[in-house]
Amino acid sequence: MRSSQNSDEVCVGIIANPVSARDIRRVIANASNLQIAERVSIVLRLMSTLKSLGVGRVLVMPDKAGIRALLNRHLQRERPDADLFPAVEFLDMDVTSTVEDTFTAARLMRRRGVRALIVLGGDGTHRAVVREVADVPIAGLSTGTNNAFPELREPTLVAMAVALHATGRIPAEHALAWNKLLEVSIDGPNGSRRDIALVDAVISTERCIGARAVWKTDQLTAAYLTFADPTAIGLSAIGGLLMPVDRREPRGLAVQLASDGHAKRLDLRAPIAPGMLLDVPISSWTAMPPDEPFEVRHAGGIVALDGERELPFDSGERVRLTLRVNAFPTVDIPRSLHFAARQGLLHTVS
Structure with missing residues (x-):
């Protein structure tokens, strides 16, 4: 069960968003909220598992919401001889309590x-x-509101798979899965903008960002999806209940919503938020082949990326969405642990 790498050289990053699952959808749907103490408990389980499987260092994103303070309190209570956790370092960065913290932390960890x-x-x-x-393997833990991309898993299992790959015991071809994303481009007289979505890019007729979370389906005209899972919650559920598309299939799904009764083909009742099923008027849907741009026909509005309003556009701008396959790697937890079992990577000899 020895690591093929010196444990002091093996480093894993942890980015814990302290405010995920606190948008307006949680309020209107009476959904539960993950408290800071539980987030710290998750991080502690991750770190103890990483340490036991040979990861010597962990870099952690700092915050002002309480994760860092509570985590430090737990670490300071550890006995010097216990050796339960890797060496923990909080990144030296300015904390803004915005998404910029995640951007900065990801770049620093890669560096x-x-x-x-x-x-x-x-x-x-x-x-x-x-x-x-996009070139660093990620392992996701679901702590947000509508979680179509990260899956619900026990952190111990996630850390086991990550540690076995990070220490070289599971090679990339057995540990990693490649994922799709949507490239969004907006071109107009004032220049160009680019962004991505991992799950869904949805076109809204609204003209101001306001509350970033999207849940009102009567303001939507189209949804473009990298995958469509009928067991998901959120805007991607619209596609999942029309034509399921697996995460690994080399295609996506484009859904046009009906703006009036004449264009409507059917009404679909979909779980847009926890505990909230809404009727969505559907006009049509079609598969999205990779690398083929789909042009937005609506003249002006907002593009919501993975459930949050991000990109307003005007009638003079051209909006296109393109599916890209094999765009970024994730640690495939089930596949990694099946490989570990077959290879006896966790066997010990007395």
Whole structure:
């Protein structure tokens, strides 16, 4: 069970969003909220597992919401001879309590040579990490509101797979999965803008960003999806209940919503937020082949990326969405642990 790398050289990053799952959808849907103490408990479980499997150092994103303070309190109570956790370092960076913290932390961790990034957050947090460091494997833990991209897993299992890959015991071809994303481009007389979505890019007729979270379906005209899972919650559920598309399929899904009764083909009742099923008027849907731009027909509005309003556009601007496959790697937890079992990587000999 020995690591093939010197444990002091093996470094993993942890980005824990302290405010994921606190948007307006949680309020209107009466959904639960993950408190700071539980987020710290998750990080502690991650770190103790990483240490036991040979990861010697962990870089952590600092925050002002209480994760760093409570985590330090736990670490200071550890006995000097216990050796339960890796060496922990909080990044030296200015904390703004905005998404810029995630951008900055991801870049710094990549620069410091982390073998993988463990991300605690929702779709938006994972999107922010991938936007900055699409070449570093990430392992996601769902702590957001509508979590289509990160899956619900026990942190211990996530850390086991990450540690076995980071220490070289599971090679990339067995540990990693490649994921799709949507490239969004807006071109107009005032220049060009580019961004990405990991799960869904949705077109809204609204003209101001306001509350960033999207949940009112009567203001939506189209949804473009990298995958469509009928067991998901959120805007991607619209596609999942029309035509399921697997995460690994080399295609996406484009759904047009009906703006009037004449164009409507059917009404779809979809779980837009926890505990909230809404009727969505559907006009049509079609598969999205990779690398083929889809042009938005609506003249002016906002593009919401992974459930949050991000990109307003005017009638004179051209909006296109393109599916990219094999865009970034994630640690495939089930596949990694099946490989570990078959290879006896966790066997000990007495």
